[in-house]
Every structure is written in C-alpha cells, then in structure tokens.
Amino acid sequence: MTAEAEARGRILAVARRLFFAHGFGRVTMDEIASELAMSKKTLYRHFASKEDLCEAVIDAAFTAIDAELAAALDDVRLGFEDKLDRFMRIVAAGYEEARGPLLTDLHRDAPSLWARVDAWRSKVVHTRTRALFAAGKRAGVFRPDVPEDLVVRLVIGNAQNILRPDVLAALGLSFPEAFAHCKAVLLDGVRARPCNGGRGAAH
Amino acid sequence: MTAEAEARGRILAVARRLFFAHGFGRVTMDEIASELAMSKKTLYRHFASKEDLCEAVIDAAFTAIDAELAAALDDVRLGFEDKLDRFMRIVAAGYEEARGPLLTDLHRDAPSLWARVDAWRSKVVHTRTRALFAAGKRAGVFRPDVPEDLVVRLVIGNAQNILRPDVLAALGLSFPEAFAHCKAVLLDGVRARPCNGGRGAAH
DNA sequence: AACTCAGGAAACTTTATCGGTTTCCTCGGT
DNA sequence: ACCGAGGAAACCGATAAAGTTTCCTGAGTT
Secondary structure (H helix, E strand, O other): OOHHHHHHHHHHHHHHHHHHHHOOOOOOHHHHHHHOOOOHHHHHHHOOOHHHHHHHHHHHHHHHHHHHHHHHHHOOOOOHHHHHHHHHHHHHHOHHHHOOHHHHHHHHHOHHHHHHHHHHHHHHHHHHHHHHHHHHHHOOOEOOOOOHHHHHHHHHHHHHHHOOHHHHHHHOOOHHHHHHHHHHHHHHOOEOOOOOHHHOOOO | OOHHHHHHHHHHHHHHHHHHHHOOOOOOHHHHHHHOOOOHHHHHHHOOOHHHHHHHHHHHHHHHHHHHHHHHHHOOOOOHHHHHHHHHHHHHHOHHHHOOHHHHHHHHHOHHHHHHHHHHHHHHHHHHHHHHHHHHHHOOOEOOOOOHHHHHHHHHHHHHHHOOHHHHHHHOOOHHHHHHHHHHHHHHOOEOOOOOHHHOOOO
C-alpha cells in the first residue's frame, strides 16, 4: 500500500465516522483535518471537495455492507432463521449508514448524494433482505400474508432502533439479550402462547 | 377567545408543523412569519425568542399526545389488542413529534429543548405504552419473557418507520393495509403457522 | 380632519460560520 | 544549500439568520 492510499484510507475512516454520526453539513473540513492531525491543504490534495469526500465514504460503506449481506445470503450452511440472524447483526452494526443524521442532512444540502445513499440502500439492503424473505416464504418458513417489503422495513427498523449502545444502556440489556428478544418478537410476536412451553420462563 | 390567544394559536400551529418537519435550526423566524402573513415584529410580540416559541410548541404537542394515550389506556370498553391498536395509531399520527429532524437538531442547537422533548417522550409515550404492556402481561395476553421497555420501542419504532405517507407509497399499501400487517407481525410474528387457518390466504 | 395605534414589508445590525485558498514555517531527503 | 511535503493558521468571499428598527398604511377614535 502506498503512502497516499494509506492516508486516503485514514481520511475515509474518520470522515465516515463523523458524517454518519453528525451529518454532512454539521461536520466541517476543519474538524476532519484536525482529527487526522492533518492540514486542510493536505486533505484537499486527496479529495477535491467535501462532496467528493462524502461520496467516497458512501460508496465504500455500502460496498462493504453489500459484501457481508451477499455472503450471508449465499451461505448454504445457514437456515432461514440463521440468515435472518446474520442480517439483523449486519444491519445493527451498520445502522448509522442506513439512517440517521447523514440522510436527513443530505436530503437538504446535497440532494445528489442523498439519492446515492438511497439507491445504495434500495439496491443492497432492501433487495437482499427481501430475497431472504421471499425464499423463506417459498420454503414455507415465513407467513405468506405479509408483504416482503413491509417485513424488510420491520427487520431493518427494529435492528436500527434498538440494537444501539444508547438504547441498550437505557433498557439495561446486553446486546445478546436484546438481540434475542428482538428476534423472538419478530419471529413469533408478542402474543402469549398458552401451549408453548419454550416460553414459560419469567423474564 | 381573545385576538391574542387566537393569533398565538395560529403561530403555534404553523411553528409546530415546520419545526417537526424540518428541525429547529433549519426553520427561520422569517419563514414562520411569512407563512402566517405576519411581520416578525408581531411574531416577537407573542414569543420572546425562537427558543421560547419552540418550547411552547413542544409542550403543547406532548400535552395533546398524553391526553390521547391516557384516554385510550383508561377506556374500559377496550381489550388489550384494541388499546394497542389505538396506541399505534396515536403514535403514527404523532410520529413527527417523537422522532425526526427536530430531535436531531435540538440535540445540537438547543440542548435544553432536546432534554425537554426527551423528558416528555419518556414521561408520556414510553410510560403509558409500558403500562399497557405490563397490564397485558399480568392478564396473560402478552408473553412474559420479553421486557416491556423493549416492546415499547418496537411498537413505537414500527409505527413511526412504516406508517408514514412516503413509506406507504413505496410499499404500495394503504394505511389500513399496512397497519393491519404491522399489527399482525407485532402480535404473531413472521413465522408461518402450519395449523393456523386464519392465515392461509395468499397475500 | 387630525391623531394614535397596530401591524405588514423590508431594510438594517450584528455576529457567526465555513468551504476553499494561501502564507509562513519546519523538517526530512538529496 | 535546495527542494518538496505538510502542519498551523490566517485569509477571502459568500452566506445566513436572530433580533431590531424604519417606513408606511389602514382602522378607529375624538
């Protein structure tokens, strides 16, 4: 790896963290440069503009998510429930990419970048998760009366909204505990089962 | 009602819509005054500052939501499922209050207002929804192994993320259809039931 | 008619912000 | 010594917006 590629990689990592946490307009190039202990001049030698930097961040992030989801989907050793498990984990880990301040900001400040994220989301996260549920339906594992697209949004929304450090802290749950609960409710709902022995234990 | 109270009410209504849709920092007093066909001078005669206006908006909004949730919770003619139904509808209608650009903005630009919203959310939405689930658990209607606080977040998150005009349009579903699906998944999950005739119909 | 007050439109004041550019300087390599 | 990379920070230009004030009009009252 060349020095330039290494520097570029560091820039992307810092920019990714800041943009996804705080949005596009709220993160200054001064701030990014400062955190990298780098002058703005150098930063601009790697990326021609703030938008160029953000675009590179978006592309890198979603390319990685796509690879992870594809690997899970194609893993023949996994059943549907395990695949769902993997999907939720991937989405929870990448939650900041699919929601949050960056999208809100881009919608206003850089519409073309917003469109880019939206396209990636649609192409990667929704499409692969939908494929999982469609296959599960055909295999008779998932109920046939609920549209896949809606379930996709439930999966993604629940993973994002709950499997986050701040929410886990508020709930007083560990990640594995919360994860198990989310999955249980997603698979079997909140209705009590009078004949279901597997759920008798008091929480 | 006096002319002042009437004007004040109009201001609150417009400010509420704009703040909740676009956030605090992105909505200017010029914009609010313009939409009201009012001069900024007059606007400032009713509210001393932008923050004062936003604070009044927040308080009015959550007071209304609280009243609605309390009415649903205390309605002895409703069973748990109907109460859940009502809660989801109230939350979906008020989704912009509980999430969205306003919160993100306030966290940064007006921390004391952010804390105010957070306190209201905790006090009103979470507390009443949690009471519903706790009662449902005691009555044996809801499963005992999932913490109420987590379910509360699932209910609220699902209502907010899906029961919105843009998402409904993308899904090609009407509000009643999407609502029914969300409720079905929340109550009974996505797992197929081999012996459940009530779900045999293809979507 | 003259005066007063309310209130709209818009100019004004003040302050702050930030993307992108340039200057000054130091250090390492040749 | 010279050159180039790069950090710190000043600079430039443009923009934005909260809050204040001016100019003007219309309605009501005396």
